[in-house]
Each structure stands twice: as structure tokens, then as C-alpha cells.
Amino acid sequence: MPTGKAIAIGLAIVAALVIIDVFVPTLFPTALPDRAQDGLTLSISVLIEALPWVMLGVVLSIVVQVWMPADVLQRWLPRNAWARRAVLSLLGMFIPVCECGNVPFARGLMMRGLAPSEALTFLIAAPIVNPIVILTTHAAFGWDDGILVARLVGGYLIANLIGWIFSRHRDPQAMLTARFVDTCEQVAHEPGSPVRRSLVQFLVELRAVMPALVIGSALAGAVQVLVPRDVLLAIGSNPVLSILAMVALAMTVAICSNVDAFFALSFASTFSAGALIAFLIVGPLVDVKMIALLRTTYTTRVIAGVVGVVILAACAIGIGVNVFG
Numbered sequence: 001m002p003t004g005k006a007i008a009i010g011l012a013i014v015a016a017l018v019i020i021d022v023f024v025p026t027l028f029p030t031a032l033p034d035r036a037q038d039g040l041t042l043s044i045s046v047l048i049e050a051l052p053w054v055m056l057g058v059v060l061s062i063v064v065q066v067w068m069p070a071d072v073l074q075r076w077l078p079r080n081a082w083a084r085r086a087v088l089s090l091l092g093m094f095i096p097v098c099e100c101g102n103v104p105f106a107r108g109l110m111m112r113g114l115a116p117s118e119a120l121t122f123l124i125a126a127p128i129v130n131p132i133v134i135l136t137t138h139a140a141f142g143w144d145d146g147i148l149v150a151r152l153v154g155g156y157l158i159a160n161l162i163g164w165i166f167s168r169h170r171d172p173q174a175m176l177t178a179r180f181v182d183t184c185e186q187v188a189h190e191p192g193s194p195v196r197r198s199l200v201q202f203l204v205e206l207r208a209v210m211p212a213l214v215i216g217s218a219l220a221g222a223v224q225v226l227v228p229r230d231v232l233l234a235i236g237s238n239p240v241l242s243i244l245a246m247v248a249l250a251m252t253v254a255i256c257s258n259v260d261a262f263f264a265l266s267f268a269s270t271f272s273a274g275a276l277i278a279f280l281i282v283g284p285l286v287d288v289k290m291i292a293l294l295r296t297t298y299t300t301r302v303i304a305g306v307v308g309v310v311i312l313a314a315c316a317i318g319i320g321v322n323v324f325g
Contacts, residue, residue: 043218060095060105062198085121085163088114089156092126100256102126103293107180116175116298120306121163123294127257127284128155137280140261145273146321151280154317158281162309166302180297242275243318247311250283257284274318281314 077084095105106119114122127133128151141147169175246267255263260283264276271279284290286307294303 047214056101059202060101060108062108062202081167082160082164084118085160085167088118088122088163089125089129089159091122092128092130095126095130100289100293103290103297107183107297110176110297115167116172116302117163117166117169120166120298120302121159123159124162124285124306124310125156125159128152128281129159132258133261133284136258137261140265141268141276145276147273147277147280150277150317150321154277154281154314155285158285158310158313161313162306165305165309175298175302177295177297177299239272239274239322240319242271243278243315243322246271246275246279246318247282247314250279251287253283254287254289255283260284272318272322274320274322277321278314278318281317282310286310 077087092102102123106114106123109122110116110119134148134152137148137151143149166172166175173181246264250260253263261280264279267279268276291303291307294306298306
């Protein structure tokens with residue numbers, strides 16, 4: 001993300017805080033300076049939580065781009081498009097990286113020949129369909145209300161739905177940002193030994209994802225102090241509005257999918273099971289931090305389509321659980 005745009009976003013956030021504080025002073029129980037400090041603390045905590053996973057994802061991306069033989073993916077994956085996406089949906093079981101680290105890893109997979117729609121399938125499935133998330137969700141909820149099963153099956157089906165939708169794109173390369181396409185060209189023609197290429201690619205990937213991670217973390221912190229938590233809790237008993245509230249909360253709090261089940265557990269006595277499931281599906285896939293990271297690779301139109309499908313599908317699953325559960 002260009003520096004000028006990042007500064008503009010930061011100034012817009014500050015302006016929004018000031019305007020809300022001036023015109024609706026009773027909306028929040030604490031003063032603006034305290035909320036600003038809370039927002040900064042939340043932003044830093046999100047950044048610290050995500051940074052190790054991003055670094056791991058970058059390292060795995062380099063392994064794929066530099067050290068893995070070019071034809072391994074094509075030999076390992078099925079030729080049938082549906083079967084390829086089904087296998088890629090389970091790749092997170094073997095590479096349990098947080099959603100933040102999945103983005104650089106998926107970039108590496110595309111540089112090795114994976115189609116943009118196939119990489120999207122992996123990106124959407126991996127934050128949910130992986131052993132760490134399965135274990136933490138079970139530790140939080142057990143088998144109660146089918147939350148664990150609904151989360152896994154929902155994440156898997158949504159990933160394959162998105163992969164199928166975008167596999168029908170007329171021009172797959174048009175799904176990618178110009179900057180990422182240029183990076184692919186640079187990597188393909190990078191001279192030198194594997195060690196040198198690894199170091200160069202490490203810097204390239206960090207320069208691509210770190211600004212997005214910082215901006216996404218800042219947005220997550222700012223939105224949390226802009227949205228009164230009491231408003232969300234007040235509508236928790238409504239079977240439909242509670243789902244929408246938890247979807248909004250999931251997109252703003254930006255908690256790592258490895259631990260978000262314990263955060264959702266704190267709402268179990270107030271919100272319906274369908275709302276909790278919607279939170280656990282939407283958060284890892286399209287929170288503000290993840291959207292910022294996806295923007296390093298995919299165009300705004302593609303990301304908007306992904307967000308729309310994820311939210312509609314998660315709400316449908318949540319409503320179905322509330323009605324038939």
C-alpha cells in the first residue's frame with residue numbers, strides 16, 4: 001500500500017473518532033483520549049499476534065518458490081478442477097499457518113503455477129480447516145450445538161464455492177494486482193544462487209505484506225473503539241440481528257483463528273449458536289486485517305466478491321442452525 005494512501009487512512013480514522021466524540025459525546029462511556037489509547041493498544045496486540053505467522057508464511061512461501069522443484073505441484077495435485085480444489089481445501093491440515101501467514105504462502109503457490117482461483121480456495125479453507133483450529137474450537141465448545149462441525153463443513157464448502165465461482169473468470173490474470181504480477185516476473189527472472197534468491201524474495205514478500213498488516217491492524221483497533229460493544233450485546237437475543245451483529249464483530253476484532261473460539265465462547269450466554277457460528281466462519285476469512293492482506297495480491301473487485309459470498313453463506317448457515325438446530 002502506498003505511503004500516501006496509508007497516511008490518508010490514518011487521518012480518516014482520527015477524524016472519525018473526533019467527529020463522533022463531538023456530535024455524540026454520550027455514545028461511549030469513556031473519553032476520546034482513553035479510547036484512542038485503547039485503540040492503539042488493540043492495534044499493537046493484533047499486530048504482535050499476527051506477525052509471527054506472517055513471518056512463517058513468508059518462509060514457507062520462499063521454500064515453495066525457490067527450493068521446491070517446479071513440477072511438484074502439478075504432479076501432486078489431481079488434474080480434475082473440482083478434485084484439485086477439494087485437495088487444496090485440505091492443505092491447511094498439513095500446513096497449519098494462521099490466516100495472516102496463508103497469504104504469502106498462497107502467493108508462493110501462485111508463483112509456482114497455481115491458478116488464482118485455486119489459491120483463493122486454499123486461502124478461504126486453510127484458516128478453518130486445520131488441526132489447531134479444530135482443537136481450539138473443540139476445547140471451547142466441544143460438540144455443543146454442532147458449532148465445531150458447522151464451522152468445519154461451512155468453511156470447506158464456502159472455500160470450494162468461491163474457488164468454483166472465480167474459476168469461471170474469463171481472464172484469471174485480471175484477478176491479480178499489477179504489483180503482484182510484476183513481482184512474479186521479478187522472481188521468475190531473479191539471478192543468483194538459491195540462497196541469494198531466498199534473501200531477495202524474503203525482502204520482496206515483507207515489503208508486500210507488512211504495510212498491509214500494519215494498516216489492517218490499525219483499522220481493527222480503530223473500529224473496535226468506534227463501535228460501542230453495548231449496541232452489539234443489546235441485539236444478541238434476536239435470531240437474525242444477532243447473526244449480523246456477530247458478523248460485524250468478527251470483521252472488526254480481527255482475532256487469529258487459532259484462538260477466536262475462546263473469544264466467541266464469552267458470548268455464548270448472550271448470542272445464539274447460529275450467531276457464534278457466523279462469527280467463527282467470517283472472522284478468519286474476511287476480517288479487516290485479512291482484507292488488507294488479500295489486497296496485496298487480488299483486485300478490489302475480487303475481494304468484494306469474496307467478502308459478499310462469505311458473509312451471505314455464513315449468515316445462511318447461522319440462520320439454518322437457529323431454525324433447525
